[in-house]
Amino acid sequence: METGNYIPDRDDDIDGYEKIDRYNNDLIKSLSGHYYEVLKQIGEHPEREGLLKTPERVAKAMLYLTHGYDLNAQQILKSAMFKEEYSQMVVVKDIEVYSMCEHHMLPFFGKAHVAYIPNGYVVGLSKIPRIVDVYGRRLQVQERLTNEIRDCIQETLNPVGVGVVIECRHLCMSMRGVQKQNSVTTTSAFTGEFLKEKTRTEFLNLISSKLS
Numbered sequence: 763m764e765t766g767n768y769i770p771d772r773d774d775d776i777d778g779y780e781k782i783d784r785y786n787n788d789l790i791k792s793l794s795g796h797y798y799e800v801l802k803q804i805g806e807h808p809e810r811e812g813l814l815k816t817p818e819r820v821a822k823a824m825l826y827l828t829h830g831y832d833l834n835a836q837q838i839l840k841s842a843m844f845k846e847e848y849s850q851m852v853v854v855k856d857i858e859v860y861s862m863c864e865h866h867m868l869p870f871f872g873k874a875h876v877a878y879i880p881n882g883y884v885v886g887l888s889k890i891p892r893i894v895d896v897y898g899r900r901l902q903v904q905e906r907l908t909n910e911i912r913d914c915i916q917e918t919l920n921p922v923g924v925g926v927v928i929e930c931r932h933l934c935m936s937m938r939g940v941q942k943q944n945s946v947t948t949t950s951a952f953t954g955e956f957l958k959e960k961t962r963t964e965f966l967n968l969i970s971s972k973l974s
């Protein structure tokens with residue numbers, strides 16, 4: 763369902779964009795109704811003053827947190843590809859990741875490090891964090907998020923290779939369930955030159971990351 767091209771910067775931005783399917787008033791109203799029921803069923807009183815606008819706020823927030831479904835990552839990359847004879851590794855590191863696990867719909871968050879070796883074309887640097895968001899702002903597992911970013915860059919830009927490393931903390935593992943507050947999950951995905959140890963080591967050295 764990758765249709766739209768509007769990228770809201772904040773969930774407030776939803777106001778005034780009724781023309782975009784995802785943020786239409788009917789959908790916000792319908793979702794709000796469901797969240798009203800959720801509030802009741804968890805033992806709250808949705809009519810108390812502090813909660814009066816909560817169902818609508820949550821509905822808008824949830825639409826924002828999943829707006830990646832409306833975006834087309836390949837289109838975003840294609841919109842800023844430039845012919846350039848640069849053939850060394852390009853690394854964009856420490857890109858903030860915010861996503862939600864598809865099992866509990868709880869956040870996972872951390873950093874992504876993305877690299878590629880151009881093959882005649884480079885891509886506008888900002889587009890790399892943008893595609894991290896396109897796939898991150900959906901219900902995800904960290905492994906699929908990692909692979910989707912890799913595949914999108916490989917298929918669109920056709921570089922000599924792509925490397926993606928993501929490190930995240932999962933709230934479903936810290937505030938509930940196994941309750942491990944300090945565990946960090948690292949995933950990686952590579953293509954082409956990055957499958958060779960020398961290139962992968964160069965990439966891993968360049969990011970030498972520390973999520974504190």
Ligand SMILES: Nc1nc2c(ncn2[C@@H]2O[C@H](COP(=O)(O)OP(=O)(O)OP(=O)(O)O)[C@@H](O)[C@H]2O)c(=O)[nH]1
Nearest residue numbers: 863864865870902903904905932934935938939940
């Ligand atoms: N592989 C993977 N697993 C994830 C991710 N996010 C959450 N999970 C896991 O998904 C699993 C779901 O397991 P279930 O046993 O069905 O769910 P649960 O009973 O709530 O599991 P606990 O979290 O262990 O209480 C858990 O082990 C989560 O830690 C992710 O991005 N990747």
Ligand SMILES: [Zn+2]
Nearest residue numbers: 863865866934
């Ligand atoms: Zn989870």
